[in-house]
Amino acid sequence: MSRIDEEATRWVARLSHEVGADVRAEFDAWHDADPRHQGAYLRAEAAWTMLDRAEVLTHGDTLLARRALAEKLKRHRASVSRRYVMGGAVAASLTGAVAVGYVLANRLSVATGVGELRSIPLKDRSIASVNTDSQIDVDMTPQIRHVALVKGEAWFEVTKNPAVPFVVSAGDIRVRAVGTAFSVRRREGGADVLVTEGTVEAWNVNDKNKRVTLTAGHEAFVPVKAETVEVTYRPEEVERRLAWREREIVLNSETLAEAVAEFNRYNSRRIVIADPALGEQKLVGGFHVDQPETFARAVQTALNVPVSETDDRIIIGTASASL
Amino acid sequence: MSNIVHTGPSGEARKTLLAFVGAQILPHEADLRHWLLRLGVKAHELDDIVQDVYCRLLRLERFDHIEDPRAYLFRCARNVLLEQVRRSKVVSIMTVQNLDELGVADLGPNPESAASSRAELVRVLGLIEGLPERCRQVFELRKVHGLSQAETAKALRLSENIVEKETAKGLGLILRHMADAGSGVVTALKANAGHKRIYVAD
Structure with missing residues (x-):
C-alpha cells in the first residue's frame, strides 16, 4: 500500500469519532494538498462506509453473520473447483482436436499455420506449445525424448525424468533438458534458446565441447557457425519474448520495424512501413x-x-493506399 | 499537482457519493488493477493511477446517468492513462489498445456482481472475518453492532488510541484485499501460473 493510502486510512480512523477544530484543520490541509490525497481518502472512506452495510443487513446479529459466511465458504470452494474443471476443458478443447489421436503415439508431427498456436501434450506428459508457422517432429524412445524443430518456434514444458533426456534439435543446434521449461526458435544462422524454469544445456553438434548451460531467466543465441555463445540473464525479456504463449506480442522499447516483423509472423495480412525513418521509432505496449x-x-x-489499409496490407506512414 | 482543488461535495451529497463508490466502484477495483498491470502499467505506478481515478469521481455531481459503473470506472482509468502518456516523453501505445480490449475482456457483464443483498452481506462480512483477531473484534463491534469508538474501547478494554490504530490497520487490510482479490477467473489464472497457463479471460 502506498504512503498516501496509509495516510488516508489513518485519517478515516481518526475522523470516525468526534475531533477538535485543530485536527479538522490539519485534515483539511492534508486533504487539499494533493489530488491523490483526495482520491485516496474518498476510496478509504467509501470502504469504511460500505462496511456499515454489515449492521443494516444482519441487524446486528453476529450469529446470522457467521452462518452466512459459512455458506459462502462452501460455495466458494465449489466455484473454485468448477473453474478448474472449466479451465481444463478450455485447455482440452484447444489441444484436444490435434492431441487425442496422438497422445499415446511415440512419433508425431505437429505443424501450425500462420497465426496458429497449438499446445500438444506428449506421451511423457510434457507439453509442447508450437507457435505460428512452425513444425515439430517428436520421437519418444525409452532412451531419449527427441523433438526436431523443423521450423519456427516452440516452448516445452518438460516432465522430470533424469533417466531419459529430453533433446530438441534445431538443425545443428541441440538443447537438452531434464525437467524444465524452455523455448527454441530457429532463426537465420542459429537458434534462440530461452529458459523459464530449471536448467538446459545447449550446443552445436559441430563443436560439442563448447556447451553452454542456461538456467531460468537466461537466454542465448546459439549460432550455426562454431562461435562462442553468449548467455545473458534477462528474465523479463525471456517472459516478454514468450508472450506468444498467451497469443500476445509485448513490446518494451522495440523498434517499429521489429514490432512489424513480429506481427507479420502471425498474420497473412502484412504490415508495411512506407517511411523507413519511422521504423526506428521505439514503442512500448x-x-x-x-x-x-x-x-x-x-x-x-x-x-x-x-x-x-488494403485487403491484404496495412500501410503505416502513407495516407493513400496507392503504394 | 493541480491548482484546482476538488474537495468534492459535502453533507448529503458526500453520503450519496460514498454509497455509490462503496457499492458500485470498489468491488471492481481489483479487476481494474489487474487490467492496468496487463497493459504494462508498473506496479509502483498503480496506486497513483487508482488515486487519480477516485479523485475524478469527486467531480461527479450526479451518478444516475452512469448506467454501467464498471465500464465507467475503466473508461475513467483509461483517460488517466492517456493523459499520463501524453505528458510523458516515452512513446507508449498501450493505451489505445484499451479501446478494443475494453469491449471484449473487461466490460462484459460481470455475473458475480449481480448484487443481491445476500451476496452483499456475505462480501462485507467476509472482509471483516478475514482480519486479524483484535482488528476483527473492533470491526465487528463497530460495524456489525454499530458501537462508537469509545464504546468499542470500553467493551474490549482497550484504550481509544489502540482502537483507532486497529481501525486504521483493519481498513488498510480490507482495502488491500479489495485491491488484490480479482474475479474468480483471475484467481484461477494466478493459481495456474506456476504450471501451464490457461487463458480463460479472453
Missing part, C-alpha cells in the same frame, strides 16, 4: 498477435502518422 489493425491504429495515434 501489448497486443494480441492476431490484431495487426489494432496495433496499426495504436501506432497512428502514438506516432501521429497516417495509416491506410
Whole structure:
C-alpha cells in the first residue's frame, strides 16, 4: 500500500469519532494538498462506509453473520473447483482436436499455420506449445525424448525424468533438458534458446565441447557457425519474448520495424512501413498477435502518422493506399 | 499537482457519493488493477493511477446517468492513462489498445456482481472475518453492532488510541484485499501460473 493510502486510512480512523477544530484543520490541509490525497481518502472512506452495510443487513446479529459466511465458504470452494474443471476443458478443447489421436503415439508431427498456436501434450506428459508457422517432429524412445524443430518456434514444458533426456534439435543446434521449461526458435544462422524454469544445456553438434548451460531467466543465441555463445540473464525479456504463449506480442522499447516483423509472423495480412525513418521509432505496449489493425491504429495515434489499409496490407506512414 | 482543488461535495451529497463508490466502484477495483498491470502499467505506478481515478469521481455531481459503473470506472482509468502518456516523453501505445480490449475482456457483464443483498452481506462480512483477531473484534463491534469508538474501547478494554490504530490497520487490510482479490477467473489464472497457463479471460 502506498504512503498516501496509509495516510488516508489513518485519517478515516481518526475522523470516525468526534475531533477538535485543530485536527479538522490539519485534515483539511492534508486533504487539499494533493489530488491523490483526495482520491485516496474518498476510496478509504467509501470502504469504511460500505462496511456499515454489515449492521443494516444482519441487524446486528453476529450469529446470522457467521452462518452466512459459512455458506459462502462452501460455495466458494465449489466455484473454485468448477473453474478448474472449466479451465481444463478450455485447455482440452484447444489441444484436444490435434492431441487425442496422438497422445499415446511415440512419433508425431505437429505443424501450425500462420497465426496458429497449438499446445500438444506428449506421451511423457510434457507439453509442447508450437507457435505460428512452425513444425515439430517428436520421437519418444525409452532412451531419449527427441523433438526436431523443423521450423519456427516452440516452448516445452518438460516432465522430470533424469533417466531419459529430453533433446530438441534445431538443425545443428541441440538443447537438452531434464525437467524444465524452455523455448527454441530457429532463426537465420542459429537458434534462440530461452529458459523459464530449471536448467538446459545447449550446443552445436559441430563443436560439442563448447556447451553452454542456461538456467531460468537466461537466454542465448546459439549460432550455426562454431562461435562462442553468449548467455545473458534477462528474465523479463525471456517472459516478454514468450508472450506468444498467451497469443500476445509485448513490446518494451522495440523498434517499429521489429514490432512489424513480429506481427507479420502471425498474420497473412502484412504490415508495411512506407517511411523507413519511422521504423526506428521505439514503442512500448501489448497486443494480441492476431490484431495487426489494432496495433496499426495504436501506432497512428502514438506516432501521429497516417495509416491506410488494403485487403491484404496495412500501410503505416502513407495516407493513400496507392503504394 | 493541480491548482484546482476538488474537495468534492459535502453533507448529503458526500453520503450519496460514498454509497455509490462503496457499492458500485470498489468491488471492481481489483479487476481494474489487474487490467492496468496487463497493459504494462508498473506496479509502483498503480496506486497513483487508482488515486487519480477516485479523485475524478469527486467531480461527479450526479451518478444516475452512469448506467454501467464498471465500464465507467475503466473508461475513467483509461483517460488517466492517456493523459499520463501524453505528458510523458516515452512513446507508449498501450493505451489505445484499451479501446478494443475494453469491449471484449473487461466490460462484459460481470455475473458475480449481480448484487443481491445476500451476496452483499456475505462480501462485507467476509472482509471483516478475514482480519486479524483484535482488528476483527473492533470491526465487528463497530460495524456489525454499530458501537462508537469509545464504546468499542470500553467493551474490549482497550484504550481509544489502540482502537483507532486497529481501525486504521483493519481498513488498510480490507482495502488491500479489495485491491488484490480479482474475479474468480483471475484467481484461477494466478493459481495456474506456476504450471501451464490457461487463458480463460479472453
